Amino acid sequence: MAKFDKDKIHDRNVNAKNTYPNLFQKLTVLEDSKSFVDDKEYKKFVSKNLKNIIDKCSASIKEDAIVESYYNLIENSDYLTIRCLLTFLKKYSLIDFYTYYFPGRIYSSHKKGLTQQDILAAYEKELAYVNEITEDESKNTKITKPTIFERINKYTTIEERQAHIHELKENYEDSLRLTDEENAYNNFILNTKNGLYRVLENALYKFNGKKFILEYNPLKVSFNYIKEFCDKYGIVIKMIERGEALSKDYLPNVKTITDIRNLFSYFFMELQQIEYFSKAQEKLWEEHNEFVNNNKEWLKERKVSR
DSSP states (O other): OOOOOHHHHHHHHHHOOTTTOOOHHHHHHHHHTTTTOHHHHHHHHHHHHHHHHHTTTOOOHHHHHHHHHHHHHHHHHHHHHHEEEEEEHHHSSSSSEEOOOOOOOOOEEEEEOOOOHHHHHHHHHHHHHHHHHHHHHHHHHHOOOHHHHHHTTTOOHHHHHHHHHHHHHHHHHHHHOOOOOHHHHHHHHHOOTTSSHHHHHHHHHHHHSSSOEEEEEEEEESSHHHHHHHHHHOOOOOOOOESSSSSSEEOOOSHHHHHHHHHHHHHHHHHHHHGGGSSHHHHHHHHHHHHHHHHHHHHHHHHHHH
């Protein structure tokens, strides 16, 4: 088993900024949560990111140097990169990093006689596996479009965040004692099929650069909830037409891509506010008042600037 110089690693960890987890802390979290699994995020990582990482580490020839290059790469990487990369390396018994839960020390082991060709061969095998699985899944599931945040601002976790908020809402709904109206509005924000997200998404698809028009079925979407959202964030809304199966409203102040980014940011802020309800009632009330007070000043400035 190859082992990194412990003092060197410990020094690097000690000198890390206190506000950011160091590699030892990240590995400990991943080990505790048993996160090294073959899931959708991992498959996406293999398809889009793994080859670039292998290329970055390809200059090293000797096996110890190869291990060191991968250590240097993950040292400042985020949790997702560390998790997915180590899932791949562990799966093919190429390289492994672990802590033994000994504070500040990181150990490694690797395949005897490890070469870059071993890693490339494993990558090609894993890519073929992922592509095969993805193709099989696509035959049985509807292909979904990338989220708005992926297209506009490269957010990639909105769907996960929504699922998490759904879970929070189910777990804490009894203790929250929200009114029926508050629950209905929250459901409108959380509903990805017939809620605000879908209305805004469809409007973006049809945006002609001149008018940002909201189109929706009034039997599934209530105008009152759209207006509540718009009023909360100072968004002007004007009615175009009302029908039994289709209603249209117009947002005259949404004209540029920046305006659209802001619009979806407000939506994201609503999701964040709903997540506050997972906390104790006293903390919830304190943070809710702080949110409202801060927002009042910000909204007032925005209204004056328009």
